[in-house]
Amino acid sequence: MPDIVVVGSGPNGLVAACVLARAGLEVVVVEAKPHPGGAARTTEKTLPGFLHDVGAGFFPFGTLSPAFKDLDLPGAGLELLWAPIDSAHPARDGSCGVIGRDVDRCAEMLGKDGKAFTDWARWWAEVEPSLLPALLATPPAVREMAKVSPLVLAKFARLAAMSCRGLAEHFFETDAARRIIPALALHTDVAPSDPLGSPIGFMLAATSTTGGFSVPRGGAGSITRALLARLAELGGRIEYGARVRKIRMDGTRAVGVETVRGPIDAKVAVVADTAAPTLYLELLPSRVVPGQVLEKMRTFKRGFGTFKMDWALDAPVPWTSESCREAGVVHTGEDIDDLDRFAKEIHDGKMPTDPYLVIGQQSLVDSSRAPKGKHTLWAYSRVPSELDGKAWTAEAKATYAARIEKRIEELAPGFGETILERDASSPQDLFAMNENLLGGDLGGGTAQITNQVILRPMFPYYRYRTPINGLYLGSSYAHPGAGVHGMCGYNAANAVLEDAR
Numbered sequence: 001m002p003d004i005v006v007v008g009s010g011p012n013g014l015v016a017a018c019v020l021a022r023a024g025l026e027v028v029v030v031e032a033k034p035h036p037g038g039a040a041r042t043t044e045k046t047l048p049g050f051l052h053d054v055g056a057g058f059f060p061f062g063t064l065s066p067a068f069k070d071l072d073l074p075g076a077g078l079e080l081l082w083a084p085i086d087s088a089h090p091a092r093d094g095s096c097g098v099i100g101r102d103v104d105r106c107a108e109m110l111g112k113d114g115k116a117f118t119d120w121a122r123w124w125a126e127v128e129p130s131l132l133p134a135l136l137a138t139p140p141a142v143r144e145m146a147k148v149s150p151l152v153l154a155k156f157a158r159l160a161a162m163s164c165r166g167l168a169e170h171f172f173e174t175d176a177a178r179r180i181i182p183a184l185a186l187h188t189d190v191a192p193s194d195p196l197g198s199p200i201g202f203m204l205a206a207t208s209t210t211g212g213f214s215v216p217r218g219g220a221g222s223i224t225r226a227l228l229a230r231l232a233e234l235g236g237r238i239e240y241g242a243r244v245r246k247i248r249m250d251g252t253r254a255v256g257v258e259t260v261r262g263p264i265d266a267k268v269a270v271v272a273d274t275a276a277p278t279l280y281l282e283l284l285p286s287r288v289v290p291g292q293v294l295e296k297m298r299t300f301k302r303g304f305g306t307f308k309m310d311w312a313l314d315a316p317v318p319w320t321s322e323s324c325r326e327a328g329v330v331h332t333g334e335d336i337d338d339l340d341r342f343a344k345e346i347h348d349g350k351m352p353t354d355p356y357l358v359i360g361q362q363s364l365v366d367s368s369r370a371p372k373g374k375h376t377l378w379a380y381s382r383v384p385s386e387l388d389g390k391a392w393t394a395e396a397k398a399t400y401a402a403r404i405e406k407r408i409e410e411l412a413p414g415f416g417e418t419i420l421e422r423d424a425s426s427p428q429d430l431f432a433m434n435e436n437l438l439g440g441d442l443g444g445g446t447a448q449i450t451n452q453v454i455l456r457p458m459f460p461y462y463r464y465r466t467p468i469n470g471l472y473l474g475s476s477y478a479h480p481g482a483g484v485h486g487m488c489g490y491n492a493a494n495a496v497l498e499d500a501r
């Protein structure tokens with residue numbers, strides 16, 4: 001009988017499994033799908049020889065995550081690559097904001113806002129080594145916070161208390177620079193004017209200047225492969241096609257799982273890399289879940305739905321803006337008002353008229369993604385999970401895909417002629433691919449302040465422990481939330497080890 005069963009093989013599940021196996025425990029990972037990786041996976045979705053990331057596509061935490069550092073993923077075969085510019089933010093008027101690791105070059109390209117950007121990037125580079133680990137550790141992270149200067153904490157708290165609009169206007173003067181932070185925050189469901197919304201945009205902008213928006217050679221699946229290599233070395237094993245239907249209980253203690261292929265007992269603990277509402281409302285018998293938890297999970301606030309597209313291209317995207325031709329990631333959005341308009345349309349349940357997009361150009365830096373001379377393109381937009389209370393139809397998908405291509409065409413005339421094949425996924429398609437993406441939400445729940453730190457996924461169960469003895473939540477539904485950094489699994493595994501001691 002294993003000591004530990006980890007439910008789900010996303011990056012958080014695999015990190016948890018590695019940490020627990022390294023501590024000498026016998027670990028089994030059970031994965032619903034016939035393949036590992038969750039939203040960190042790469043497939044030939046369009047044409048043979050074109051490698052597309054089905055979920056995550058670029059990785060600010062690739063080199064910065066304490067979990068990945070601890071597990072030495074480069075030592076397990078992971079190679080990270082970077083574009084000359086990490087993120088470009090073009091508008092139809094020809095202006096383009098840029099941000100990234102090459103601070104001097106980005107500052108030059110930002111013109112009037114160059115100095116403000118440099119000052120801020122230098123400040124972040126100085127404070128990141130102490131502040132970032134404190135922000136990613138198990139809350140309240142007293143030990144880690146004690147290593148951060150009170151002045152730094154005070155400055156961070158002041159910036160974090162702003163909206164993204166407030167933060168952008170505080171730092172920058174031009175529209176091109178001002179749209180960067182709010183556009184980064186819209187990876188989630190945080191709109192520019194949402195109160196207290198700045199931390200997400202701030203963190204993505206800050207880490208783009210240090211870790212950068214890295215691209216793994218061979219695709220996001222290379223991160224999963226590196227974690228699997230570590231797990232195998234440490235003696236852990238994984239079973240595919242083994243969806244967990246129930247957590248097995250002995251009284252008030254979790255003692256294993258019931259998979260579609262039969263039961264597996266766990267001597268020490270079960271770690272769930274699952275959606276929190278699924279865990280509490282479906283996988284556990286309601287009699288063992290406190291009423292307040294059931295109530296919270298029934299009304300759990302998800303983030304926006306996601307609409308994902310991938311293309312096989314005959315040539316790189318012919319962007320009008322030179323900066324975009326060198327960027328790993330391109331964000332569309334005219335200005336802060338335009339980004340607020342986009343978010344409002346989603347709140348109103350409407351298909352956005354002019355899509356905000358996060359566009360990944362991985363093949364510009366990784367030639368293994370496409371046959372010689374050809375390219376891949378990856379993009380997502382945020383959308384309502386349902387339209388008029390119903391799942392997205394094939395017609396709605398085609399309409400939105402056409403709006404997305406039109407948006408790119410306007411910034412890159414001739415784009416349409418480079419398309420060899422396309423693939424589009426609605427929120428429902430994404431959920432079918434990975435059941436943690438409830439309603440196509442890629443964020444493990446809303447990224448608003450109401451679901452952060454000690455409120456994630458709910459107070460007082462924010463320290464990876466659940467109200468059930470022996471059961472831990474280690475997915476992106478726990479702190480620090482979405483992103484491929486493995487920290488939710490890492491912190492959950494450490495909670496298991498602490499309790500076992």
Ligand SMILES: Cc1cc2nc3c(=O)[nH]c(=O)nc-3n(C[C@H](O)[C@H](O)[C@H](O)COP(=O)(O)OP(=O)(O)OC[C@H]3O[C@@H](n4cnc5c(N)ncnc54)[C@H](O)[C@@H]3O)c2cc1C
Nearest residue numbers: 008010011012032038039055056057058244476482483484
């Ligand atoms: C379209 C998209 C784009 C994204 N872009 C980025 C990006 O560019 N950069 C970035 O850092 N992050 C990005 N993300 C977010 C990132 O991928 C996730 O935050 C991260 O993968 C979460 O990891 P996880 O281990 O918590 O869960 P997941 O990666 O979702 O994995 C969960 C796994 O658990 C399995 N599972 C669930 N329930 C059960 C069950 N009952 N039994 C057995 N197995 C189960 C699932 O099948 C899945 O394999 C993106 C996500 C999506 C969807």
